[in-house]
Structure formats: C-alpha cells, structure tokens
Amino acid sequence: MLTRIDHIGIACFDLDKTVEFYRSTYGFEVFHSEVNEEQGVREAMLKINETSDGGASYLQLLEPTREDSTVAKWLAKNGEGVHHIAFGTADVDAEAADIKEKGVRVLYEEPRRGSMGSRITFLHPKDCHGVLTELVTSAPVESSEH
Numbered sequence: 001m002l003t004r005i006d007h008i009g010i011a012c013f014d015l016d017k018t019v020e021f022y023r024s025t026y027g028f029e030v031f032h033s034e035v036n037e038e039q040g041v042r043e044a045m046l047k048i049n050e051t052s053d054g055g056a057s058y059l060q061l062l063e064p065t066r067e068d069s070t071v072a073k074w075l076a077k078n079g080e081g082v083h084h085i086a087f088g089t090a091d092v093d094a095e096a097a098d099i100k101e102k103g104v105r106v107l108y109e110e111p112r113r114g115s116m117g118s119r120i121t122f123l124h125p126k127d128c129h130g131v132l133t134e135l136v137t138s139a140p141v142e143s144s145e146h
C-alpha cells in the first residue's frame with residue numbers, strides 16, 4: 001500500500017539559492033542534506049509534515065553534480081521545476097512487483113539507495129501520464145532505547 005506523499009522532487013540549478021528561497025519565503029528549514037553520487041545529485045530535504053503512517057512528507061531540492069546525470073539532462077531540456085513525485089510505502093519491493101504486473105515499467109531490478117538511507121525505485125514517466133514516479137521505503141527509525 002502507498003500511504004503518503006514521501007516527497008516532491010524539485011530540480012534546481014543552484015541548491016543553496018533555492019534552499020534560501022524556501023527558507024525566506026515559506027520558513028521551511030533543511031532537515032537533511034546529502035550527495036547521492038549514484039544518482040548524480042546534491043539534495044536538501046525540507047520536512048513539511050509528519051504523516052499518519054509514521055513517516056513524513058518532504059520537499060526534495062535537487063542540484064545535479066555532473067552533466068550526464070538524469071537531473072542535469074532534465075534541467076537542460078525543461079529548466080527548473082517539479083522533477084518527480086515520490087510515494088511512501090512500507091514495502092517497496094512488493095509495491096514495485098505489483099505495479100510491474102500492471103504493465104508499468106519499473107526502472108530498477110532491485111531498489112537502490114535513496115535519501116536518508118531509504119530504498120527507492122522509479123516508474124517510467126511515459127507509463128505514468130508524464131510524471132516520473134518514485135517509490136520509497138524509509139530507513140527504519142533507530143530506537144533511542146538501547
């Protein structure tokens with residue numbers, strides 16, 4: 001089951017300037033930032049709200065780290081804007097298998113590493129009415145009790 005909007009991915013040319021726009025305009029602060037070399041992005045996660053499934057919804061700001069990355073290619077063609085939407089699920093493997101059965105192309109054989117240690121896969125935008133769609137299972141939250 002898909003239980004939340006995990007994040008909306010927004011492609012930008014300059015991450016620091018875009019973070020500053022979201023901070024000064026809306027008051028959203030950076031919850032987490034990282035570089036994902038495999039995906040070729042530097043990203044900032046701005047937490048919007050927690051969700052009833054125990055997760056949260058974020059805006060994910062993405063700046064490409066190399067010219068051959070998917071985000072760089074997309075920016076060159078479209079300019080800045082919404083790049084993808086991500087749905088959260090407790091079981092990305094099962095969800096991807098179910099969706100593949102329905103004839104939608106799942107882009108990865110096995111989920112890969114996403115933001116904050118999550119496991120992610122993508123659905124082809126041409127099979128999703130023009131929307132690049134990501135499925136996310138968050139990393140387990142570490143218990144504070146040891």
Ligand code: MC0
Pocket residue numbers: 009036039041043060062070071073074083084086107113114115120122124125126130131132134
């Ligand atoms: C491409 N297309 C899109 C699109 N990207 N449509 C909607 N939204 C997008 N973001 C369209 C193009 O306009 C084109 O349509 C067609 O798909 C083929 O695109 P292409 O430019 O020729 O590029 P391809 O085929 O080489 O690659 C497209 C594909 C790729 C979706 C397969 O971008 C991909 O593998 N994306 C998944 C990985 C990704 O995006 N990673 C970055 C975020 P026309 O009509 O012109 O033929 S990483 C991330 O988000 C992680 C860190 C996380 O969340 O934790």
